[in-house]
Amino acid sequence: xxxxxxxxxxxxxxxxxxxxxxxxxxxxxxxxxxxxxxxxxxxxxxxxxxxxxxxxxxxxxxxxxxxxxxxxxxxxxxxxxxxxxxxxxxxxxxxxxxxxxxxxxxxxxxxxxxxxxxxxxxxxxxxxxxxxxxxxxxxxxxxxxxxx
Amino acid sequence: xxxxxxxxxxxxxxxxxxxxxxxxxxxxxxxxxxxxxxxxxxxxxxxxxxxxxxxxxxxxxxxxxxxxxxxxxxxxxx
Numbered sequence: 410x411x412x413x414x415x416x417x418x419x420x421x422x423x424x425x426x427x428x429x430x431x432x433x434x435x436x437x438x439x440x441x442x443x444x445x446x447x448x449x450x451x452x453x454x455x456x457x458x459x460x461x462x463x464x465x466x467x468x469x470x471x472x473x474x475x476x477x478x479x480x481x482x483x484x485x486x487x488x489x490x491x492x493x494x495x496x497x498x499x500x501x502x503x504x505x506x507x508x509x510x511x512x513x514x515x516x517x518x519x520x521x522x523x524x525x526x527x528x529x530x531x532x533x534x535x536x537x538x539x540x541x542x543x544x545x546x547x548x549x550x551x552x553x554x555x556x557x
Numbered sequence: 558x559x560x561x562x563x564x565x566x567x568x569x570x571x572x573x574x575x576x577x578x579x580x581x582x583x584x585x586x587x588x589x590x591x592x593x594x595x596x597x598x599x600x601x602x603x604x605x606x607x608x609x610x611x612x613x614x615x616x617x618x619x620x621x622x623x624x625x626x627x628x629x630x631x632x633x634x635x
Contacts (some may be wrong), residue, residue: 423589458560459560460559460606460627460629461609462606462608462627463606463609463611466609498580505635522585524631525632526605526634527632528629529632529633530560530561530630530632530633531633532560534630541560541561541564541633542632542633543631543633544631
């Protein structure tokens with residue numbers, strides 16, 4: 410079961426994870442990560458922009474790599490675009506597998522790549538003004554973990 | 558233009574009138590764009606796509622009438 414989506418409206422991860430788990434009968438384990446907009450000091454809103462021809466195809470290519478690299482039964486990868494407020498879910502990745510290590514590692518792999526290599530541009534609103542968020546060195550070291 | 562490049566351009570998209578006689582190349586593109594944006598484009602981290610396909614080398618750009626050129630700054634992740 411493979412479900413890769415971009416959403417422009419708020420979503421409830423629990424509404425996705427239940428059906429996803431049900432859709433993979435016989436699984437041995439399911440691992441889910443949900444990322445939310447942090448309550449950082451002074452942040453009023455976060456906005457993610459994407460580029461339609463690249464962003465969703467890039468997420469599908471990432472899912473392909475996860476299926477090649479790990480022994481998975483299913484993968485759910487849902488990412489928000491548009492404006493969000495602190496506390497709103499921004500990303501949900503869930504992997505179902507016969508064995509826990511594949512599920513846990515697949516989620517970790519997808520999250521590291523979504524955070525640092527997916528086609529999203531992020532800006533945050535502080536004091537009524539928007540500020541673009543630049544890539545961080547940590548993102549590159551997160552990716553380097555998987556280059557073996 | 559994506560991300561902060563849209564701010565430099567003061568627009569998300571720009572229509573460029575093209576001479577039909579020859580394709581638009583990298584120098585031609587920069588000459589046709591607002592100077593603040595054109596100056597930013599040589600940053601090696603900025604990638605370019607034509608009609609949704611990433612160019613391996615943006616300086617070899619060849620675009621024709623109707624093509625969509627995307628200027629992509631480094632991503633800030635998910």
